[in-house]
Each structure stands twice: as structure tokens, then as C-alpha cells.
Amino acid sequence: MTATKIMLDEDELPRRWYNVMADLPAPPPPVLHPGTLEPVGPQDLAPLFPAALIEQEVTRERYVDIPDEVLEVYRLWRPSPLYRAHRLEKALGTPAKIFYKYEGVSPAGSHKPNTAVPQAYYNAAAGIRRLTTETGAGQWGTALAFAGAQFGLDVEIWQVRASYDQKPYRKMMIETFGGTIHPSPSDRTEAGRRVLAADPGSPGSLGIAISEAVEVAAGRADTNYALGSVLNHVLLHQTVIGEEALLQLAKAGVAPDLIVGCTGGGSNFAGLAFPFLREKLQGRMAPVIRAVEPAACPSLTKGVYAYDFGDTAGMTPLMKMHTLGHDFIPDPIHAGGLRYHGMAPLVSHVYELGLIEAVAKTQQECFEAGVRFARTEGIIPAPEPTHALAACVEEALRCKETGEPKVILTALCGHGHLDLPAYGRFLAGQMQDRELSAEAVAAATAALPRVPA
């Protein structure tokens, strides 16, 4: 019998991140300056990011070495375990073999520290003293607070006020790691004060929080900004997940037939999938790769592929991506990490190239899978990866009908300890859910920025 946990030794920790751009049949469309509509250059990004990260954002090199200082922090939780879901398989009565790569063992409880740590490292190495960022549900803010503590950086976080008020445990966790957290809109920035003047009781939005964090970073020489998903260098850092999983499946003596990951901004999905996509593009394996998104925020399955802003306020460069429109406000579903109007440009590009597929799931189906998983495998998943688990369960039950012993690999990108109220509502039968209609998508994407073809 395959072991329950397939572990790697610390000396098997990958020493390079993988850059999928090196292997794609066509390059992704350029990122554009919102004023000139010309491709952005390093000088446009320099006020916010250190040179090393700007270089990683555009490099076409296949591999980027992971600095020793980053590897040393990674060793606190990496290599992360790959589990064979024996008990879930048995409960489903499926011949499928289900493997899950578990990132909840990290200090923040999710995959986010995989990029927070190198981002903090490169900023500290460049002489930066402070990082600002926004956070919604709080996973990313927690990860950056932890990473800042490792490299002596102050970390200042603007959290969407609605989440700040509803999720006090995140604030406490961020402060325990030494971070500073403000509800957004705040009176600490022009952007925040402007919103508060118009609406003193504003619940905030990710777009406003980004504006506040960017404003502070742009205004101070010793301060930079950090982003937790969407950008190429973020996806690059997350590939350590897939590189480890490749080694672990080889140890288990199997190759995946299906790879499943949940997608919000896209970094968790890309982190697991891109190294396998390399193997697929280079002809060494042929897995189906499936992204799973919430039915209430279906950028890949229902959005348009167009140039759009990364933030609600329209301050960022224009990126070509699958989007529901930068001022789309998703329903308040419990998977806060998946409530993003767009999709990482690189994930959008490989989807357009036909290299991956996508499905959408309702919260009800996702939490059913989450509870089933908790009662068999003992881990309570964050709401985000329950989307991937729902797709795994669906495929495993299909295998039960056909008798196919498919090998399924999924990313369990975090635990749900700080998301238990969502489980409470599900168990009480109070889960609200709504598929986004075609009319709503059409309305939300009617006013995208005009960019000449």
C-alpha cells in the first residue's frame, strides 16, 4: 500500500523556481501602461518593487535560483507533505487514487508564504525597511507579516474593513507575527480620506485597500509594495509546490491523469500546475489540468479575455486577462481568496492556448466536499481549496462508474481554522450561493478600458 504521507527530505527541497514562459508556444501579451498604452518597462515598476522582482516579472529564463536565505526560511515547513487520500477514497468507494499536496503546514496556514518570504528577502536585500500591502480575508497579510519578521522588515497592512470587523482572529495573528494592520478605508492616506469623506461608514473593498497601500509605498523611499497573487513573479515563486509534487509522485511510482486546483488570482493553481505543464509540453506526461473557480465569481468560465485593470480604482497597469470587469463586486462568498474580478495573465494565457480547462462550482457543493474531507482525512480545508476538492470528488465518483483507476492530484492550499464560521453556517443550512448570470457578466464587462488591438 502507498504510504499515507509521501515526504521529501530537506535536501530534496527544489533549489530553483520554474518559469513556464520559457516553454510556452507563444509569449503572453505585454502589460500596458494605463496612460500611454505602451508596454510597461522596469522604470514604471521601480517605485513599488525591487529590481530583482521586476527582473523575475519579465524574465524568459526557464529557471530562477532560490536564494539560500529563502531556502533557510522555507525549511520551517518545506518540503510540504503529499498525502494519499486513502480514507476519502474508501469512503467514496472509488478506484481513483487521490493525492493532495498540503500547504496548510506553513506559518500562515496557506501557500502564501512561498512568495511572501522571497518578496521580503529581495526587498530587505535592496535596503527597503518597510512593506505595505492590502489583504481581504487576511491570508496574504498574515504571510507577509510572518515573512517581514524573518528579514527585519516592518509590514503595514490595509485590510478591507468588512473583513477586518468580521474576522478578528486574522488581525490577532498578523499582530502576533509583528505586523501592523489598519482597516481600509483609513484616515492614513489621501485615497482613504477621500472615500471616508464621501461615505464615513464605507465597508471598503480590495480596490480601495490596494490604493492605500500603493499610495504609502509610492510616497516613501524606504517603503515598497507587495502583491500576493496575479503577477508573474508571484506565480514563479509558487512553482516550488509543483516541483516538490513531481518528486513525490515519482516516489509513489505514479503519474497524474488529472491535476485540479482552485483559482482566485491564480497563484496556488499555477504553483501546482505549471511544473506539470512543463512535463506535458515536453512530452513526459499527459495530465488533464483543471482550474476550479466559484460559480459566483467565474472569471475563466464566464469572463471575457481582455485588457483590464488589476484593481478597482484603475491605478495599476493594464493586463490582458480573463475578467469580470475591474469594478465587479463578487457576492460575499466564504472563499474570500477567490473573490477577485480577474485571473493571473499567465493563467489566462495558458487557458487561451488550450493547455488547461476550467469549471465552476457552487459553495454548497464545495462545503459538502470540505466536510466529507474533514471527517475522513482529518484536515478542515480552507473554503478556497474545497472548490478543488469538490472537483476531485466529482471525478472520483465518475471513476467509480467507469472503473478507471485514475491518479488525481490536487492542491490543498490551506487549512480552515480561521474560517470555521463558514462551516458553522454551512452545517446550520445557512449557506448562501448564487451562480453569476450571463446578464450580470455582460453588464459588469460592458465598460472595460479601450485598448487598440
Next chain:
Amino acid sequence: MTATKIMLDEDELPRRWYNVMADLPAPPPPVLHPGTLEPVGPQDLAPLFPAALIEQEVTRERYVDIPDEVLEVYRLWRPSPLYRAHRLEKALGTPAKIFYKYEGVSPAGSHKPNTAVPQAYYNAAAGIRRLTTETGAGQWGTALAFAGAQFGLDVEIWQVRASYDQKPYRKMMIETFGGTIHPSPSDRTEAGRRVLAADPGSPGSLGIAISEAVEVAAGRADTNYALGSVLNHVLLHQTVIGEEALLQLAKAGVAPDLIVGCTGGGSNFAGLAFPFLREKLQGRMAPVIRAVEPAACPSLTKGVYAYDFGDTAGMTPLMKMHTLGHDFIPDPIHAGGLRYHGMAPLVSHVYELGLIEAVAKTQQECFEAGVRFARTEGIIPAPEPTHALAACVEEALRCKETGEPKVILTALCGHGHLDLPAYGRFLAGQMQDRELSAEAVAAATAALPRVPA
């Protein structure tokens, strides 16, 4: 450099629990029937526990085989990692080598499933359909709910109402694992109704909750009761922790000079320490073994060694142990798992034999160590193990002065994700703390049960 994590393969998982009674120079005093004051026999315990657990409670065999069905569930998180605290050592500037055995990787987030799983297994194997128990802070209830789900047992939990109201995340976690939870006092039992009749707003106590759980178990043939600490068989199951740690330190090529664990009922401490105590008694190593308890509930350092009840209501057999008196109500410190008036009889006995030592720590010092640990090692400890960490830090700083490169081993028995409000209060400077005075101890232990010598 020693690795950060010293891991064991699944096939290195210990296959036997260790029974320290086999190696002690004198047997512990017998447990007495509260009515007859005669030693209790198996028949006295049969209404509450299955025969296999009663046998483990009294056996003098050195080892007890772990059933395959239990090993299979253990593999979801065991062997647990042993960490070398490189980053904490560096922050302290100490020549000491600090190792911590981390039990927070379990489904419940603590060491409790190590005994919940075998207790559920033996009960299911004996034809029992339902388990009842009490829980304070909720760690034990969570562990038993998870374990019940693995063996098809219904689990019904009475939680002290004050905790039930203050810690809603625990209830949600227990229900996610499929358990049923009631606030105690409840109207479901005679014992609960009696309390409610006298005081409809009663906040409850562990003693009342035990009475409710025992009443239900005693009254139904298909229902048994389960206890999460104190008893010999519970400590026995926890020795899997120390057995693994022995193998892991051997892999790291070191022997411990000091072993430190926090003590509430005593099961976490005994689980780590007893296998090392065997090595000490058999002359293979000579570590100092130190128990750490809260200054507000110091049963070992300030309590008396006497026969006392295990519960507040006086329903249990009489056990000879270090106690603050069975009706002692500890201050509402944050380490709920350490708020117990007594100490496991076996831990008390080895303390009387001079084989271990004990110290008490204030909450302030403990949370300082907890925050320092979180910011260096990335894990936010539960309030209970911050006691052990405070003692580790103290010893490591002593080593800094003397230059001794001592090897320190501690039990990090759980994470603090569901205890973040305690960190919030500490960081806000609102931590309340009080050392228990000698007068308070004298008053609390004035009316212990009279047992002829």
C-alpha cells in the same frame, strides 16, 4: 548543520506504547473506591470503559501493542516532526540546542488525538455505539469528535458553558468533525437540571460537565465515557510522542540534557517524558526532566500529595495525586488545558520519587515566550505549551551566560489558531495573572477526603 525538521518515515512509527510502571522502583498507590475506600477493581470501571482500556489502566507490562487500526489513523499525522529551533536559538544568542516535538500537525491541532483514536477504536471494537465526554477549552472534545468519525461512533460532548459561549470556533470544529456538543449545565441530565434549578445562569465547570457525561454513559448500555488526561491508559497512549522523539534525537546524533513539558492533567508531559525516563532509569541517558505549570494553578509545586477526587462533584474514584483540592476553581487563565486542580497520579508518583522536577510560570512570561517563538519559528503555540517554551527560553539564556551547549527538548503540544484572542489580549497589555498564594492553597486543600494511611 542539523536539519530544521527531523522526520521519520511511516514505517518507523512506533508499534508499541510504553508503560512506565514496569520500570519504577516502587508501584504507585492504588486508586480507591470512594465508598469502601478499597482499591477499585475492573468491575467498578466496567460501566464506563471497555475491558481493553481497563486492562491498560492496571497493567504492569512494559509495552502494549498499538492495534493496526489505530496505526492506520495515526498515519494521517504521525510520525510528527521534531524541529531544531535554529531561528529561536539565533535570536536568543544561545549555545544551547533547542529541539521541539510538534503535535499541532494532528487533526485536532494538539496531542489529544493520540489517545482519542485508540479510545474510540477499543470502544467500537467492544460494540459501543456512542461516547460521551466533557471538554473545557475544547481540545479534547475536538479530538474525540474526530476519532469517533474514524470508527463510526457518535460522540456527545458537554462543554463548560463559559467556554462554549466564549469560544464558538471550537463548537464549529467539533460539529465539522460530526460531533454533538451541548453547553453544560444542560437540561439533558439530572445533574445538569439540578444545577440549573439552583442557578439558571450557571457558567458551568469541568466538574459539572463530567457529571453530565458520566451520567449519560452510565445509564445506557451502548454508551461509554472517555477521558482525555489523568488516567494511566491516557498517559500510556501519549508515549508514542516520546518514543518518536527518541528515534529522532538519535538521528540528529544528540542526547538531551533537559526535557521540558507543560503539565495540566499530565498527559502531554508524560507522553514526551516517560520514554526518556525509561532510558534514564535503565542508565542509557541522564536528562533532567522538568514539568512546567501555571503559577495560577500550581498543583505540583504548591499542592499537597493526597487522595482526592478527580472531579469537582466527587463522583470519581479517589486517586493519590498532587492536588489543590477538588473544589478549587483556578483563575480564568488562557491556558484552559492547564486549569485542573490535580495532577495525573503517575506524574505525581514519579515526582514524589524524585525522578522529575517542577517549576511554575506566570502567563506574562509564557506569552512573551510564545510571541518570540511565533516570530522566529513561525508557529503560534497554544497557550499551554508557552509554559514549556518559557522554561526553554530561561534555560537557553542561562546557557548563554555559562557557555554550556545544552541539548533541550520540549513538547510543543499544539498550535494556538483557536486561541488567538489570548494573544490579542497579551499584545494589548491586558494579560491578567496572579500567583496562587500559600494561604489560598491552604484554604483549598483544607477539606480533602479523609483516607486512612
